[in-house]
Amino acid sequence: MPREWFLDYFTPPALDAWQRAQTPDITAQEVSFLESVLLRTAAPARLLDVPCGEGRHALGLAKLGHHVTGIDIAADNATRAQLRAAEAGASFDFVLGDMRNLPGDAPFDGAYCWGNSFGYLPRAETRAFVGAVAGRLRRRARLVIDTATVAESLLVELSRNSWTRVDDELTLLLECEYDVRASRLDTTYTSVLRDQVVDRRTAHHFVFSSGEIVDMLAAAGFETVDLLEDLEGSEYALGSERLIVVAERR
Numbered sequence: 001m002p003r004e005w006f007l008d009y010f011t012p013p014a015l016d017a018w019q020r021a022q023t024p025d026i027t028a029q030e031v032s033f034l035e036s037v038l039l040r041t042a043a044p045a046r047l048l049d050v051p052c053g054e055g056r057h058a059l060g061l062a063k064l065g066h067h068v069t070g071i072d073i074a075a076d077n078a079t080r081a082q083l084r085a086a087e088a089g090a091s092f093d094f095v096l097g098d099m100r101n102l103p104g105d106a107p108f109d110g111a112y113c114w115g116n117s118f119g120y121l122p123r124a125e126t127r128a129f130v131g132a133v134a135g136r137l138r139r140r141a142r143l144v145i146d147t148a149t150v151a152e153s154l155l156v157e158l159s160r161n162s163w164t165r166v167d168d169e170l171t172l173l174l175e176c177e178y179d180v181r182a183s184r185l186d187t188t189y190t191s192v193l194r195d196q197v198v199d200r201r202t203a204h205h206f207v208f209s210s211g212e213i214v215d216m217l218a219a220a221g222f223e224t225v226d227l228l229e230d231l232e233g234s235e236y237a238l239g240s241e242r243l244i245v246v247a248e249r250r
Contacts, residue, residue, distance in 0.1 A: 010074035031060030038110035119205035
C-alpha cells in the first residue's frame with residue numbers, strides 16, 4: 001500500500017465521480033444538519049472543514065453567514081472550489097494543505113470531518129489529527145465526524161465485489177480487500193461511463209471501531225454527545241450503513 005495514497009488520488013476522474021454522486025439535494029441536507037448540530041446560537045460562527053474537498057459544505061455554510069476555513073490537499077479541489085464559489089456567490093478560506101497540518105488561526109466555534117476521510121491516516125496519525133482539531137476549538141465547541149468505514153458498519157457483511165450506479169451514465173465497480181494486520185480496507189474503484197471503462201484507482205481506509213473512536217476523542221479532550229446513523233438523528237447500531245459522531249470539546 002502506498003502509505004500516502006491520498007496525495008495523488010484526487011484528480012479529475014475521481015473527483016468527477018464523487019461530484020456526480022453528491023447531488024445538490026444531498027449537500028443541502030448535510031449543510032442543514034451540520035449547522036443544526038454544530039451551532040448553539042444564530043450568530044455567525046467560525047468553522048473548520050477538514051478536509052473540505054471542493055467546498056460544497058463550506059460554501060453552503062458560508063451562504064448562511066458563517067466564516068469557514070477549509071483545508072484540502074488536492075490542487076484540483078482548489079480550482080473547483082473557486083468555480084463553485086463564483087457560481088454560489090459566496091466564498092470561504094481555502095487552504096491548500098495537509099489535514100495533518102491544520103491552520104493556526106484558532107479558536108474555531110466548530111469543526112467537521114465529512115465523507116469517509118476520517119480513515120485516511122494510520123492510527124497514531126489519526127489520534128494526532130483529533131488532538132490537533134481539539135487544540136483549535138473553543139471550549140464547548142463541537143466536532144462532527146462522518147464515516148461509513150467504521151468496523152460495526154463495514155465488517156458485519158463486507159461485500160468483496162459490488163456495483164454501484166451513480167447516475168444514468170456512470171457505474172462503479174468496487175473490489176475490496178481487508179488487511180487484518182493493519183485493520184485496513186483496500187478498495188479498487190473502476191469507473192464505467194457510458195459502457196466504457198474510464199478510470200481505475202485504489203483507495204485505502206484504516207478501519208476503527210465505534211468504541212475506538214469514542215476513546216480517541218476522549219483522550220483528545222472531547223465528550224461524545226451522539227452516535228447517529230443518519231441526518232434524522234437515528235441512533236447508531238450494529239450494521240448501520242454510516243456513523244455520524246457528534247463530540248464536544250470539554
